[in-house]
Amino acid sequence: MLANSLISDVVPAVNSADKGQKVLSLMDVFRVSHLPVVDEGRYHGIVSDKFIYDLNLVNEPIGKEMEKFDTTHVHENQHIFEVAILMYKLKLSVVAVLDSMHEYLGSITLYDLARRFARYFSLQELGGVVVLVVNEIDYSLSQISQIVESNDTKILSFFMNRLPGTNTLELVLKLDKEDLSPVIQSFMRYDYNVKGVYLDHSMLNDLYQDRYDQFMKFMNI
16 A cells, blocks of 8 residues: 555645644644645645744744755655654654655545554454464464464454563464354464454454554554
8 A cells, every 4th residue: 555545635735825823723623733835736844733833933924934844755656654654753643745756745644544554454354353472583474374274264464562671472363254263272282372362343343442542652643
């Protein structure tokens, strides 16, 4: 999935002649803390609410401090993972998307990114979830896949989380079957530590919400 398919059809750009108060009002309406500044298709950079307050631009055109704009952006053919990493590192709620000619195409919001991740990882597909805990040295995706597929089951999505301060990995597997007993038995035969199994839809919803909350915490916005 590329950046050009993540562009929001809601969040607008502002222009350099807009006063800070107008930009802050738009940020409040769309629940973001950044907006791109664009004049006739030309991208100047991105401004934040902090930028406006710190430079006393509430009653001034934001273009007054144009040379201080953050010009961070992504290109239309960058992958969703690259977009997520950039937004995480720079703590952005919105990032601009440019084409190969450096023309502004639109912007991606953190909300849209999280929503696409939910679709990307098959979170809405029917099935069950298995949570494994393994030592890093014992981790083998090929073996895990072999165990799952030997029970006529497929992995729809896969998450890996390193437990802080340890060499232990938590592995979350979304599988395409609701009856996971054969898979669980196989994991146990291979001495895997099965931390949890989620089959009930209410439990799955709780797990998905937890993973969504972890993602938002990861993005650190």
